[in-house]
Amino acid sequence: MKKLLKAVLPAGFKANGVACGLKKSGNLDLALIYSELPAIACAKFTSNSIVAAPLIVCKKQLRSAKRFQAVLVNSGNANCFTGKAGIQDALACAGFAARELGITKNSVLLNSTGIIGKRLEVIKIKQAIPGLVSGLSAAGVHKFARAIMTTDTCSKEVTVSLKIGSKAVNICAIAKGAGMIAPNMATLLCFIMTDADISKAALNKALTCAVENSFNRITVDGCMSTNDTVAVLANGAAGNKQIAGGKNLRDFSGALGEACLELAKMVVKDAEGASKFIQIDVSGAKDQGEAKVAALSIANSVLFKTAVFGENPNFGRVAQAVGASGIKIKEGQLKIKLGSLKGKQVKLKVDLSRGKAKTVVFTSDLTPEYVKINAEYN
Amino acid sequence: MKKLLKAVLPAGFKANGVACGLKKSGNLDLALIYSELPAIACAKFTSNSIVAAPLIVCKKQLRSAKRFQAVLVNSGNANCFTGKAGIQDALACAGFAARELGITKNSVLLNSTGIIGKRLEVIKIKQAIPGLVSGLSAAGVHKFARAIMTTDTCSKEVTVSLKIGSKAVNICAIAKGAGMIAPNMATLLCFIMTDADISKAALNKALTCAVENSFNRITVDGCMSTNDTVAVLANGAAGNKQIAGGKNLRDFSGALGEACLELAKMVVKDAEGASKFIQIDVSGAKDQGEAKVAALSIANSVLFKTAVFGENPNFGRVAQAVGASGIKIKEGQLKIKLGSLKGKQVKLKVDLSRGKAKTVVFTSDLTPEYVKINAEYN
Numbered sequence: 155m156k157k158l159l160k161a162v163l164p165a166g167f168k169a170n171g172v173a174c175g176l177k178k179s180g181n182l183d184l185a186l187i188y189s190e191l192p193a194i195a196c197a198k199f200t201s202n203s204i205v206a207a208p209l210i211v212c213k214k215q216l217r218s219a220k221r222f223q224a225v226l227v228n229s230g231n232a233n234c235f236t237g238k239a240g241i242q243d244a245l246a247c248a249g250f251a252a253r254e255l256g257i258t259k260n261s262v263l264l265n266s267t268g269i270i271g272k273r274l275e276v277i278k279i280k281q282a283i284p285g286l287v288s289g290l291s292a293a294g295v296h297k298f299a300r301a302i303m304t305t306d307t308c309s310k311e312v313t314v315s316l317k318i319g320s321k322a323v324n325i326c327a328i329a330k331g332a333g334m335i336a337p338n339m340a341t342l343l344c345f346i347m348t349d350a351d352i353s354k355a356a357l358n359k360a361l362t363c364a365v366e367n368s369f370n371r372i373t374v375d376g377c378m379s380t381n382d383t384v385a386v387l388a389n390g391a392a393g394n395k396q397i398a399g400g401k402n403l404r405d406f407s408g409a410l411g412e413a414c415l416e417l418a419k420m421v422v423k424d425a426e427g428a429s430k431f432i433q434i435d436v437s438g439a440k441d442q443g444e445a446k447v448a449a450l451s452i453a454n455s456v457l458f459k460t461a462v463f464g465e466n467p468n469f470g471r472v473a474q475a476v477g478a479s480g481i482k483i484k485e486g487q488l489k490i491k492l493g494s495l496k497g498k499q500v501k502l503k504v505d506l507s508r509g510k511a512k513t514v515v516f517t518s519d520l521t522p523e524y525v526k527i528n529a530e531y532n
Numbered sequence: 533m534k535k536l537l538k539a540v541l542p543a544g545f546k547a548n549g550v551a552c553g554l555k556k557s558g559n560l561d562l563a564l565i566y567s568e569l570p571a572i573a574c575a576k577f578t579s580n581s582i583v584a585a586p587l588i589v590c591k592k593q594l595r596s597a598k599r600f601q602a603v604l605v606n607s608g609n610a611n612c613f614t615g616k617a618g619i620q621d622a623l624a625c626a627g628f629a630a631r632e633l634g635i636t637k638n639s640v641l642l643n644s645t646g647i648i649g650k651r652l653e654v655i656k657i658k659q660a661i662p663g664l665v666s667g668l669s670a671a672g673v674h675k676f677a678r679a680i681m682t683t684d685t686c687s688k689e690v691t692v693s694l695k696i697g698s699k700a701v702n703i704c705a706i707a708k709g710a711g712m713i714a715p716n717m718a719t720l721l722c723f724i725m726t727d728a729d730i731s732k733a734a735l736n737k738a739l740t741c742a743v744e745n746s747f748n749r750i751t752v753d754g755c756m757s758t759n760d761t762v763a764v765l766a767n768g769a770a771g772n773k774q775i776a777g778g779k780n781l782r783d784f785s786g787a788l789g790e791a792c793l794e795l796a797k798m799v800v801k802d803a804e805g806a807s808k809f810i811q812i813d814v815s816g817a818k819d820q821g822e823a824k825v826a827a828l829s830i831a832n833s834v835l836f837k838t839a840v841f842g843e844n845p846n847f848g849r850v851a852q853a854v855g856a857s858g859i860k861i862k863e864g865q866l867k868i869k870l871g872s873l874k875g876k877q878v879k880l881k882v883d884l885s886r887g888k889a890k891t892v893v894f895t896s897d898l899t900p901e902y903v904k905i906n907a908e909y910n
Contacts, residue, residue, distance in 0.1 A: 204855030204863055235851045235863060270848020456834065456898075457906055464907025470648020473613045477582025485582055485613060520834075522900030528835055529842025 155409050161295040161311035164324040164349035166190045166391040170294035171301025174282035176230030176275060182301035184279060185227045186286050187345060188255060192221030193389035196358045198365050200382035207233045207240035208264035209383060219260040222387060225345055226251045226264050227302050232381050233266040233274045243274045250280050254287045265343055265383050267304055302330040302343055305527060310420040316409045318402050321394040323350045325409055329417040332426045342369055344384040344417060350406060351390035352397040360407040361386055368414035371515045372422050373453045422516045427523030430462055432500045433516055440509035444481060448506060449515040451479035459520035465495040533787050539673040539689035542702040542727035544568045544769040548672035549679025552660030554608030554653060560679035562657060563605045564664050565723060566633060570599030571767040574736045576743050578760035585611045585618030586642040587761060597638040600765060603723055604629045604642050605680050610759050611644040611652045621652045628658050632665045643721055643761050645682055680708040680721055683905060688798040694787045696780050699772035701728045703787055707795040710804045720747055722762040722795060728784060729768035730775040738785040739764055746792035749893045750800050751831045800894045805901030808840055808878050815890040816883040822859055823891035826884060829857035837898035843873040850882065
């Protein structure tokens with residue numbers, strides 16, 4: 155398996171990003187991926203009960219169509235909490251892209267990210283679509299990665315390749331996210347393009363596992379977004395024997411997991427206002443669930459996160475957070491090992507002495523800068 | 533019912549506070565309440581699994597003794613996560629106070645507040661006890677209130693009086709707390725002295741209800757403390773007909789509830805680094821539990837709290853927080869009314885349109901100052 159911290163689109167995919175005027179800054183804010191070959195798709199969405207309009211449309215497309223050829227994403231507006239009008243707006247956008255690309259409306263997947271509760275300025279998107287489509291290219295993927303950013307300070311790209319039989323299979327994954335990041339994905343969008351030939355069931359299995367061990371293991375502020383999406387398109391262009399199970403699926407799953415974990419860490423490293431990247435290893439849990447609960451209770455504790463920011467080895471706050479998690483732990487069972495707080499990378503090891511399960515989660519510190527960014531964001 | 537925002541001890545109680553050297557600042561840090569008449573007592577404690585040593589001792593005293601005459605509290609050190617040695621230290625402190633007061637060790641209730649995970653400097657407490665006891669007076673209650681403070685910027689005192697039959701009954705309540713404040717009480721200590729003659733069962737009922745509607749309805753940072761305690765001593769000096777139920781209990785409960793709610797609001801107003809006091813009214817819930825879950829999900833959202841700090845009417849973050857709470861609400865059901873963010877008091881009304889239950893919770897905004905205070909606290 156080879157890994158590159160840069161997006162290289164697999165054969166048959168093109169992308170682009172333009173500025174259509176949704177962002178006041180004039181930065182890129184409309185992004186498109188196009189697959190020349192109709193591709194199968196799987197996706198995981200936020201578990202927030204309030205779900206953005208494009209996700210409602212996207213879920214419908216995934217149920218009704220079998221093949222997909224485009225992913226249209228805007229930043230600057232989440233098109234969420236916008237009622238029926240928001241759904242009409244999302245459908246209209248899918249229509250504009252479909253018409254310009256000469257494909258069916260159902261084969262366009264959608265997403266939006268940005269402010270919640272404002273109507274999308276559909277006219278700006280409509281006007282920008284022809285330029286967006288005419289500029290599609292393999293190299294356009296970097297523009298795509300920048301056009302889906304909101305408070306991100308850098309784009310997040312990774313490419314992984316592996317051998318399935320004698321064929322090279324490529325996975326290119328792009329994410330955005332810096333705040334409203336909680337387990338269960340948060341304001342995180344991730345789009346994955348692969349040229350693998352893989353059954354839908356196998357792709358879904360690989361994606362579920364990859365997300366559980368990457369995006370579901372990070373938290374920035376414990377706030378679960380309304381727009382979280384991780385979607386993968388597989389166009390089969392690699393010409394490999396179709397992956398359906400066994401070693402081939404394990405290999406593909408491993409590579410997909412690696413790509414997702416890399417992006418998840420990038421999201422935490424780029425966390426709004428963060429000055430430190432924190433790795434929390436919890437061991438000695440009764441089961442995986444307990445390990446995750448303990449780790450996330452620490453990772454979401456604002457008192458722990460401010461202590462790390464202050465390079466203040468206040469391990470009492472770790473004990474407090476574990477005790478508050480609902481786990482019926484006794485004081486004598488809890489072993490805490492907090493590494494140096496001086497550098498940019500902080501490691502915390504917690505042993506619950508209750509069993510053999512363990513997990514790792516990643517988070518960031520909480521800084522005055524985080525507060526400023528989120529006080530002003532509009 | 534009369535209410536005074538100042539502590540006036542009922543007949544038979546004395547108090548004092550001294551500086552014994554636990555706080556580096558030299559501020560008051562050792563506090564004592566003494567009841568000349570043996571009093572009955574009830575208390576509510578943190579639900580954190582990691583419980584501070586003085587609480588372990590306190591719970592034992594409450595089970596084994598029937599009457600209590602003293603409450604000894606230190607600030608500057610929480611005596612938590614200190615193992616068996618911590619329990620020995622707490623018992624030793626109870627012994628020093630009991631000896632000096634000439635009462636039994638079992639009749640001394642205890643608490644500590646401050647840093648977690650450091651041994652208590654028992655010798656400093658031992659040396660300060662004689663002065664603490666000799667200085668006991670009714671007016672000493674204000675020193676008591678200051679001596680239990682940690683990051684609080686002001687003491688929190690309230691006195692409520694009511695008539696039970698022809699007799700005046702007085703309730704004096706003192707609290708501390710500014711951070712590590714979550715529902716389920718947080719680093720909140722509250723001591724309540726009353727001259728009411730009341731049965732233990734009735735007192736417990738009144739306290740449960742008062743805490744549920746006050747300290748369990750506030751949150752500053754969602755961090756549940758290891759030392760939370762609300763304790764009440766009733767010495768019967770008012771000479772009223774013993775309260776055991778009926779209208780007399782309802783009246784007493786109402787007055788106790790009012791005292792606790794007043795203190796709870798003071799805690800939120802004094803929240804670490806806060807610039808705004810936020811009242812969240814949730815209506816239209818299926819039941820009380822759902823109303824509370826929705827209200828606290830908003831109140832604990834760092835994104836909502838930073839938006840309020842920035843006077844940024846980002847109501848999408850309210851929708852996001854309700855949706856993330858686990859309540860299966862549909863977008864069309866949710867009605868949000870966010871009042872002006874300009875002043876020091878902010879009101880948010882949320883209607884879930886699902887039923888008739890409602891609740892109110894109080895919280896504060898999240899500011900860069902909060903982060904600074906907690907980065908440096910040691």
